[in-house]
Amino acid sequence: MSRSGADLALLLLGGYRTLVEAAQVELAERGYDDFRPVHDFAMRAIAAGADSASELGRRTSVSKQAAAKTIAVLVERGYVAREPDPGDARRKRLQVTPLGFDVLRQGETIFDELRASWARRIGSAELAALESRLRELVGDDAVRADAPGWVAQAEG
Amino acid sequence: MSRSGADLALLLLGGYRTLVEAAQVELAERGYDDFRPVHDFAMRAIAAGADSASELGRRTSVSKQAAAKTIAVLVERGYVAREPDPGDARRKRLQVTPLGFDVLRQGETIFDELRASWARRIGSAELAALESRLRELVGDDAVRADAPGWVAQAEG
C-alpha cells in the first residue's frame, strides 16, 4: 500500500523499464543488438514521412544536429538509407530499409507479447483498466508527441 | 483503447514523466533549481547511511566514479557536506545538510500533492488499484533497488 507520490512515480518508471529491458533483451536475442527506444522512435518518424534530418528533428522535438547523430547510427547499422535528394541538392533523403522494417516489426511483436503476458498475470480487464486510467491522467498525446527526448534518457 | 504493448510502455513513461516534470517545475519555483531525480536518489541513499562515495556507488548500482561526480554537484549546491573521516584517512564522510533535508522534504511533499491530485481525478480507489496492479507486475523492489541508473536517464 503506497501512500507516497514518489513511490507512484517509481512504479511507473519501473513498469516502463521492465517492459523496455525485456524487449531489448529479446530483440538482442533475435540478432538486433543494442536497439534502443530512441532508435525505434526515430525510425517510426522516418517511416511516417520525416525524410530529412531537419524534419526528423522537428517531429521528435530535438535539434537537427541530434537527429543527424541518431540517423548516423541507423545508417551505419543498415536500418535507414540516406541518399541525395534529386530535387533539392541540400537535402539527403531518408528511407527505412527492409532490415529497418524488420526490426520495427519485431519490436512491435515483442511489446505485444509482453503486454499479453501482463494481461495473463493480472487479467485482461484489469490491464485495460490500468491503461485507460493512465490515459486519462497523462493524456493521449503522451503516447505520441515528444517522447523521444525522454525516451533517450529512460534507458539503460 | 490500446491493444499495443508499445503504447502501454509509453503510457507508463508518460506517467512518470508527467509527475517528474511537474515536480521539477514546482521545486524550481520554490527555489531549488535543476534538482533531478538522480540527486534525490543519491541524497536519500546518503541520508540512509551511504556515507562515502564508494558506498553510495554500491548502493545505487553505479560506479564509485559516477557517484563521486554526483556528490560533487550536491556538495557544490550545499545539499551535502563532505569532510575527512577522523577514523580513516582514506575516506571523506558524507552528510546531508539541513538545506539538503529541506529539498528532500519538499520534493516528497510535492510528489504527494501530485498523487493526491491524481486521486481527485480518477478516484482514490482507482489510483490505489492502479498502484497495486503495477506493484504486482513490476515487483516491490522496482521501487527501491537500482532505479538510479534508469532515473538518471528518464529525465529531461
Next chain:
DNA sequence: AACCATAGACAACCAGGTTGTCCATGTCCA
C-alpha cells in the same frame, strides 16, 4: 541580382554514465 531561409556538416560543450590507472591508507597474516 540581391536577399533571406533552409539543409546539413562540424566543433565545442554538458550531464551522467563507463573503464582504467594511480596513490595513499588501512587490514591482515606469516
Next chain:
DNA sequence: TGGACATGGACAACCTGGTTGTCTATGGTT
C-alpha cells in the same frame, strides 16, 4: 614487524544523447 592485499578516492579518457553556435551550399522570393 613487514609484506601483501584491499579499499577509498582522484584523475583521465571515453561513450551516448543531447545542446548551441558557426559555416557552407543551395533554394526561393522579390
